[in-house]
Amino acid sequence: MANVQSLDPSASPLDYYGWELRRLREAAGLNQAQLGEIIFCTGSLVGQIETTRKLPTRDFSERVDAALGTDGTFSRLMGLVLRSQLPTWFQPFADMEAKASYISTYQAQLVYGLLQTEEYARALLMVDYPNKVDEMAAARLDRQRILKRENPPALCVVLSEAALLQEVGGRKVMRSQLTHLLGFLHAPWVQIQVLPFAVGQHAGLMGSFTLLRFDDDPDLFYVDSYDQGHMTANPSVIKERSVGYARLQATALSPEDSAMLIAHVMEERYGDRSWAGRSALAQVVVQRNERRRVRRVHRDRRRRMA
Template structure:
């Protein structure tokens, strides 16, 4: 980035003013003290006329920062044509706001939190592709109740879910508490479908991922997902429950 900036005869401060970031941040990124976000890299690419070079490099850097066990999953998400997700306790990473993601990732470890949050947000760029995947999530009502990051963060996150629900590619169903015992009680899981490749089921443990294309596992989890969709509220009723939680549980708080 420094070479491109200098070739354009711009100081760090001047480039910062053009892309609406501080010159100090420009310097930190040029000296590898901070990892840029994709939004930052796209602005710099536009300002310097680099043809998307910086954005491509940043994507490689962000991908390299993923845990080794998760890189394969990130690749699956990037290649999938359909993703079916069941989440037991929180909003899935592909639908998280930045503040919510930061609260989740920082709950145990604050080290490198800015960079880890940037990595998580970068994964959501799969929805910006010319042909984005179909993403269907069944979300336990627990995710609406579990307060992560405070009232403002939760309100913003639930509003984000409602906004995403207006997309034909993203569908959000809520599995209400009234459903009782259900097919997902053993834990969260994802089903990835591809054009021409075998379907893969993914489950996640502590510090490890478990992707498998075993026909028996795929059949079992696909059946479980069918049951979860049937037990969940309709898309319309799910949106209404999310809206009520946002307004009643996380509305304006009076001191």
């Protein structure tokens, strides 16, 4: 357990955050309780964060920046702090994922990290990291911030039907997770397709993988295993896996039909028969029919103007 006397600011981003928080708090002439009162938390929490026993949040950081007049210093540090909570072998991929313009991924068993709910992520992390669930869940959810940027990456996800049926965290967690996936049906930069079991053999049977494309850098191929990740820009690998991914997309259900399958699984397997006042499946059908109606109106209008 760290203490304020022995904290080494060069040890990690979290240690640097705690060291800077103590230094700037003391420079402002405040003790922990006084700063806590200003930013609406306890002095004990301030002390825990200063000694790295507690992970700061973005909200905490914003309030500290405002209280100490640090011009966003702690808010900017949060990205580094949260990234450092990811497994060391995964951090290089997370760095590249955040810079990518296009992300294409096939997931054989689980929902892709950028689309996971907090409860789903925590249930997964509890298996291998029971003592670091809070920190690692916060780090995983922070990765999702790239989808909320002003210029987000285009994200194409092909999910095996197995990802819908693999119960993670219990029925309630799965209902919430599948509802979350349905919420991306109209997202302009996110496309989710489900690869049903009925397709038989396919180009993804070797397992999950991800392709990253950049505006000015070479494409990357990434695959992970239990305790390590492999990333390469080898052109032959990129070519082979890009063709394989195109085949997966062509074989998978359309985004609309995928949403219908997700809704069907949510109702039949996890017992949810009410989404926005009606069944999830009915809701998706209504939305699909409405989109078809709008397209038909636009098509007829163009014909009249021709």
